[in-house]
Amino acid sequence: MNIVRLVVISALLVFSSSLWSSTTDEVISCEGCSTSQASTSAAAVGIPNTLVYVYVVNAEDELIWRFSVFVVVEPGETLTRVRQLSVDTFAQDTFDEWMDIKNNPPVIQDYNLPGGVGIGSAWDLWGPNGSVNQLALINHMDATQNTWFGFDFGELNAIWPALGNRLIEWVIPVQPIDIKVIFPDGSSAELDWVLVANESLKRVDASFTVSAGSSIDADGNPIPETPQEANGETWIFDTGGDNTDNLDNWETVMSFYGLGISGSYISGSHTCMSSCDVTSCTVSCTAN
DSSP: OOOBOOOOHHHHHHHHHHHSOSTTEEEEEOTTOOHHHHHHHHHTTOBBTBEEEEEEEETTTTEEEEEEEEEEEETTEEEEEEEEEOOOHHHHHHHHHHHHHHHSOOBOOOEEOOGGGSOOOGGGGTSTTHHHHHHHHHHHHHHHHHHHHOOOHHHHHHTHHHHTHHHHHHTSOSSOEEEEEEOTTSOEEEEEEEEEEETTTTEEEEEEEEOTTOOBOTTSOBOOSSHHHHTTOEEEEEOGGGOOHHHHHHHHHHHHTTOEEEEOOOSSSEEEEEEEOSSEEEEEEEEO
16 A cells, blocks of 8 residues: 655654754744745744744755744834854754655555454454444554554654644644554455544544445455445355355344345355345355
8 A cells, every 4th residue: 555654753753852952942834935934934933032942944845944033022112133043963964864754755564453353354343343343453553553653652742742733734644544454364444544633631642443445355345334335235255165254244244234134055165146235135155
């Protein structure tokens, strides 16, 4: 899957330790800005009678500036002094690395769900225990995301006070990332994974949902997520070698949807075809 990964945390941590070391530091975005425009933008975030160091980032042109801003407020007069400072080499090199990762993002690999999670098939997400299994899957992905994503959320949240909402603006993608989960039986489903800002707790939380229409069983059949989606659909199951797991799972889910099942299948080397309408399903098998 062509899926964009977020900025590697090590780059963020190094970058943040250099840029956000003071409580009076500010970091703002000014896309497409020239130096003079960056200076004007920096002046706008000045705080009366406080020395503020402002980093202005133009990610579009991969530029970064640093300014000192001091606003003196006296009766009848406000004086703003803006001075451009050099960006230290370490911060510049780290910013360049961040830009390179952002422009050439790695790819997230498909995630093979361990058998120990207790969810053997994508069918399990939609049967009688579907809601329970979906929650178990989401909890597992949330608990192990540092491993499968290479992104340390504990460290990420530790630097929240310095980054604040800028983290959301620069690092977290607006659109969810799709993660393909491969279940032990070979079936699959995609999860929409997105990071959200938890303002009250001052941290970043991950949010997962099963992507609609993404569940596919091990025989390549789409898994209907509602009774209506089963209407008019046909499935073909390979039952060779007494392997009837997908057909059994199909029957379980259709019964859960309240669809009556007629016909029968024969265990052994047979291919079974199943179809449903709004009230019932039929199944028939032929020898291979």
